[in-house]
Structure formats: C-alpha cells, structure tokens
Amino acid sequence: MEHPTCILEKLKQFVVSDAPPTVYCIPDFISEDEESYLLQQVYRSPKTKWTQLSGRRLQNWGGLPHPKGMLAEKIPDWLQTYCEKISSLGTFSGKTANHVLVNEYKQGEGIMPHEDGPLYHPTVTTISLGSHTLLDFYTPVGSLEAGPPQTEENRYVFSLLVKPRSLLILQEEMYQRLLHGIQGCVQDTLTDKVLNLSASGAQAGDTLTRGTRVSLTIRHVPKVMKTKLILGRK
Numbered sequence: 001m002e003h004p005t006c007i008l009e010k011l012k013q014f015v016v017s018d019a020p021p022t023v024y025c026i027p028d029f030i031s032e033d034e035e036s037y038l039l040q041q042v043y044r045s046p047k048t049k050w051t052q053l054s055g056r057r058l059q060n061w062g063g064l065p066h067p068k069g070m071l072a073e074k075i076p077d078w079l080q081t082y083c084e085k086i087s088s089l090g091t092f093s094g095k096t097a098n099h100v101l102v103n104e105y106k107q108g109e110g111i112m113p114h115e116d117g118p119l120y121h122p123t124v125t126t127i128s129l130g131s132h133t134l135l136d137f138y139t140p141v142g143s144l145e146a147g148p149p150q151t152e153e154n155r156y157v158f159s160l161l162v163k164p165r166s167l168l169i170l171q172e173e174m175y176q177r178l179l180h181g182i183q184g185c186v187q188d189t190l191t192d193k194v195l196n197l198s199a200s201g202a203q204a205g206d207t208l209t210r211g212t213r214v215s216l217t218i219r220h221v222p223k224v225m226k227t228k229l230i231l232g233r234k
C-alpha cells in the first residue's frame with residue numbers, strides 16, 4: 001500500500017488554493033454505481049435510524065460522541081468500506097474514521113452555520129450523493145473581520161460548490177476557525193464568492209437547481225469508551 005503521506009501529497013492538486021488552509025475538493029471520488037448503491041443502503045436502513053430535525057433528517061452511525069468518550073457501535077460494512085478508503089488517504093493522522101453522520105436535505109432544506117467542535121479529530125470529510133449544494137463559510141461571532149453589526153450576512157466569507165460524488169476534506173483553519181452552513185434554498189446562482197468555480201467546471205452566473213442531497217460526513221472521534229460504564233447504581 002502507498003504511504004498515506006504520499007497520497008496526501010498527490011491530493012495537493014485538489015486543494016482550493018483561494019481558500020484558507022485547508023480544503024480539498026475531489027471530484028468523482030466515487031462512481032455513479034457507488035452513488036446509487038450508497039443511496040440504496042441509506043434508504044434501506046430501519047426507519048428508527050432516522051432523526052428528524054428542522055430542515056433535515058439524519059442517521060448517526062458509530063455511536064454518540066460525548067465529552068467522556070463515545071460508546072462505539074459497529075459501523076455497517078457498506079459505510080465501513082468508505083471510512084477505510086478515506087482514512088487510507090492519511091486524513092486522520094493514521095487513525096481510521098469511526099463515526100458517520102448521514103444527512104438528508106430535501107430541496108429547499110439546509111443546516112445553520114455551526115462548528116463541528118472538539119469531540120472530533122479536526123478533519124471532516126464528506127461524500128455527497130444525489131445533488132450538489134453550496135456550503136457557505138462564516139467567521140465566528142466576535143471575530144473582528146465582520147461588521148459591525150455582526151449579522152450572518154456580514155460574517156459570510158465564501159462558498160464551495162459541493163458536487164455529487166465528490167469528496168470534500170476540511171482541515172485546520174477551515175475546520176477549526178470558520179463556521180459552515182447550507183442555506184435552505186431551491187436554486188443556487190453562482191458568484192465569484194464560490195472559490196472552486198473553475199475547478200468544478202462552473203461559471204459565475206450559472207444557476208443550479210437543487211434536488212435531494214444525502215451527505216455522508218465521515219470523521220474520527222478520538223475519545224472512545226471501551227466498556228459501558230454503569231452509572232447511578234447503588
């Protein structure tokens with residue numbers, strides 16, 4: 001097998017050079033057949049795996065991350081394959097991803113700007129299925145770059161066009177400092193604020209209509225509990 005750092009070196013061509021360190025956008029990371037297969041598996045999961053939130057629904061695989069440690073649960077083979085494939089790129093400092101969030105956004109749905117936080121290794125990797133989206137980035141509240149006033153609009157800095165079948169990798173400043181979110185809209189009109197326009201074969205002024213997008217957010221949770229602690233027992 002190739003050494004992970006050599007692979008990460010090869011991935012350098014996919015770095016979005018106008019963005020802060022570091023974001024990789026890797027087009028066609030999976031084939032159309034893999035995309036169909038993964039969608040089939042997502043929708044074949046038991047209904048009870050879904051949690052409905054406002055503006056999206058999700059499946060959590062691998063356990064619930066917790067400051068005291070995640071009680072690890074087995075990740076099904078159809079996801080484990082991709083955890084291993086992505087980890088073999090060297091994305092998690094030699095560790096293997098052990099947590100997957102499946103998010104489903106219907107047309108017009110999104111996710112509020114947020115940070116992924118300290119329970120994860122500071123790398124987030126995302127495989128997109130079914131539709132493109134625009135991932136928007138924001139400076140944190142209280143940083144001096146935006147405003148005043150510190151409205152969401154003033155804190156907005158740029159977007160990335162995330163295509164179906166692509167792999168997105170965020171690390172360092174892109175993970176640790178900026179917030180990310182997805183506007184709940186039906187159409188995206190691309191502007192020069194989309195930093196990976198040309199690399200994704202798009203142009204400012206293009207209008208893209210969203211469909212249902214399913215994303216696989218694949219991460220590594222460093223703190224894992226080996227055994228279940230039985231709390232509150234007398």
Ligand SMILES: O=C(O)CCC(=O)C(=O)O
Nearest residue numbers: 101103111116126215217
């Ligand atoms: O759907 C996406 O690409 C983003 C998901 C996300 O930000 C999260 O689950 O924390």
Ligand SMILES: [Fe+2]
Nearest residue numbers: 114115116180
């Ligand atoms: Fe996130």
